[in-house]
Amino acid sequence: MSNVFYAPGEQRAAKVNDLFAAIARRYDLLNDLQSFGLHRRWKHRVVELAAVQPGQRALDVCCGTGDLALALAQRGAEVTGLDFSPAMLEIAETRRRKKPQSEIVNPKFIQGDAQQLPFPDHSFDAVTVGYGLRNLASWETGLGEMLRVAKPGARLVVLDFGKPPNALWRAIYFAHLKMTVPLLGWLFCGNADAYAYILESLKHYPAQAGVAAKMRELNLSNVRVLDLLGGAMAINYGEKSK
């Protein structure tokens, strides 16, 4: 199976950028439709695990339209949301400005590359990424960068599509990603390929098991996997060793 928005290696970033430029305006609506609104609950869980305190610094990588960054900011953290797509960042910024004046001190949204984060080592108390690592040319580089900019003891939290361990459930779920999700993309966004990309990219991503193994290899502590919907979604959690 191939997809117009999936290309391995050097072409990857340009294709992914094209994809999000094409769907940015409908991105939030499609998230609600394809997950039946559940992505909001999963992101809430990510924010709980990030456990930021007022005054702490948090980074949300591949922030897109800003869901996680805005929620982290509501907890009183000083938040930066980073993404390379101007189209997605524009929506994040519009959402930020719509918040009540008292709440909009942050997040700060900036354009940047998740594989080369523009921050010094040991900068953040929590680093999150939602549906981002899977889109990078090298998810290992992205995870390594998250770790580099995290302070010792900081929490790293990764939310993404998963690979259910149960073969039957995995087959049903992959059929949903292959048929229903592109259909929704075509109906509500005029772009089936952009949504067929999810399954294609997932096939090239090691998902929760691979991310957990890498976190252990990188010497993170308290590494945990939270399977959601039988592993169809997953949260990887780890702490940078002190």
Ligand SMILES: C[S@@+](CC[C@H](N)C(=O)[O-])C[C@H]1O[C@@H](n2cnc3c(N)ncnc32)[C@H](O)[C@@H]1O
């Ligand atoms: C599926 S969206 C996720 C958005 C948001 N985190 C969420 O959970 O809804 C993936 C985001 O990753 C961004 N992205 C992909 N590759 C990137 C890279 N190399 N550097 C920065 N952002 C990137 C895309 O522009 C897009 O906004």
